[in-house]
Amino acid sequence: MSNVHAPRSVRLVGATPIQPSHRLSCHCGAVVLRLSLPEGIQDARRCDCSMCRRRGAIVASVPLDGITVEQGADVLREYRFNTHTARHFFCGVCGIYTHHQRRSNPQQYGYNVGCLEGVNPFELGDVPTNDGVLHPADRHTPWLHAARAELGVVPHGPGSCNPRITAYHHGTSIHGYDDKCNWCSTFVHWCLGQAGVQGTASALARSWLAWGEPLEAPRPGCITVLWREDPNSWQGHVGFYVRHDDEHVWLLGGNQQGTVREWAYPLNTVLGHRWPSGSA
Structure with a gap:
């Protein structure tokens, strides 16, 4: 420049x-x-x-x-x-x-x-x-910058493992696992860590429901938790909120259709939106 x-x-x-x-x-x-x-x-x-x-x-x-x-x-x-x-x-x-x-x-x-x-x-x-790259609108959510830098990361094929995905697992409950496990939660944890924010260190998406502070309304970059298969089960998905309309919520996250990307999910599967403690 x-x-x-x-x-x-x-x-x-x-x-x-x-x-x-x-x-x-x-x-x-x-x-x-x-x-x-x-x-x-x-x-x-x-x-x-x-x-x-x-x-x-x-x-x-x-x-x-x-x-x-x-x-x-x-x-x-x-x-x-x-x-x-x-x-x-x-x-x-x-x-x-x-x-x-x-x-x-x-x-x-x-x-x-x-x-x-x-x-x-x-x-x-x-x-x-x-x-x-670090847009003025993102400077209060530096973890989004980290997440966007990972767009396109995918698991390797059979017999191989993407070391980038295993790096997301470091310091979590699935540290040492390969890229074939569910990694949406560890991706969120890793991105927050790049911004100096402590995550849940859990591979369970619903662990984020007890993290940080709840938001009454979502804001760009907040952590959004969804249910999968059954709202009362332990299964879920987690990613960073981007936007929503009357029917869908768009998240930026890992393990979304097998890669790091934005993807739309049914709005009625949202369980909650969370924000780092002390800054909501």
């Missing part, structure tokens, strides 16, 4: 003045937006989240009422991932990202500076890169 940052407010990019009302369009011209930029381009930046690493755009922000869709509302497409808070918009014809409703500040849109009429973003010079 460069130490030379673009100024906070930019009113001239190369030979192009930034107008108080400036046009923005996709590559094919099917989508046209009108931006209110009375102070010019403010806080131009890059981001190193999984999305921005792939699209590589320089972005800046405006309030939600600072963007008007003048053309192409019918061809705009929307993409959401992870917490589904941020809404990413792109042209359904040429595929160019135009703007997004931000996760860290849902009252703002981020927009693609390279789509501003007459603007060559390379003429901005070096711009700062924001930390999108």
